[in-house]
Amino acid sequence: MYTPIVKGWITEQAQEITSLAIQVHGGMGFIEETGVAQHARDARILPIYEGTNGIQAIDLIGRKLYSDKGKAMASLLEEIEAELKESTSVHADKVKAVLHQAKRATEYCLSSMQKNPVLGTGLAYSYMMLMGYLIGAWLQLRAVQLSKQEGSQLDNAQQKSWLQSASFYCDHVLPRAGAHFDSIERGQSSIDDLDENSFNR
């Protein structure tokens, strides 16, 4: 279940992160001497090799979701829900809202795949990205929780850094899940309308 999400979603993030790394260095980032541009070039292959992200997304919606009619995904979503219920984080409600979207998106995807397993895959990429943003948030909150637990090896500054990272993520990265949800909710019709002639024009 995790493989296409980890491979697909994280390698998409790598494009943005390495591009931002160039940006923060300004012109110096773009020229070769800083070495930053090399990271961006190296990262560009990640969404292609060991299965393109398009294929990873199709794997998620097909072999991982549709093949057992959503059972394994439901159990993952339940696990996330149970942990969020216990969470004392100020961000828990934001993650719960995305969890709700993920549940609805799962239903849309299952019903699209039921109607047409080929065209249904048109929702696959957005579904993979939505799940990635949700799981990223869930694990960020878990990391904060663990960093504060008794026996944690982290000092106060490190704990604060985990918390800041999770807060930034929940406020500024997680909302992107909503855009992928919208794309799934708006549905299949503009994809169904495409035929071979659409690509020849």
Ligand SMILES: Cc1cc2nc3c(=O)[nH]c(=O)nc-3n(C[C@H](O)[C@H](O)[C@H](O)COP(=O)(O)OP(=O)(O)OC[C@H]3O[C@@H](n4cnc5c(N)ncnc54)[C@H](O)[C@@H]3O)c2cc1C
């Ligand atoms: C630097 C590099 C190193 C590599 N190293 C290895 C290696 O060590 N071992 C190895 O086995 N391979 C290796 N590969 C190959 C790599 O695994 C493939 O390039 C990769 O899986 C993509 O396959 P492809 O290039 O044939 O693209 P294609 O499969 O032709 O894909 C082209 C595009 O079409 C899309 N697409 C393809 N099929 C479908 C479909 N059914 N439905 C919808 N969209 C589809 C893809 O998402 C992609 O956007 C390497 C490639 C590179 C570039």
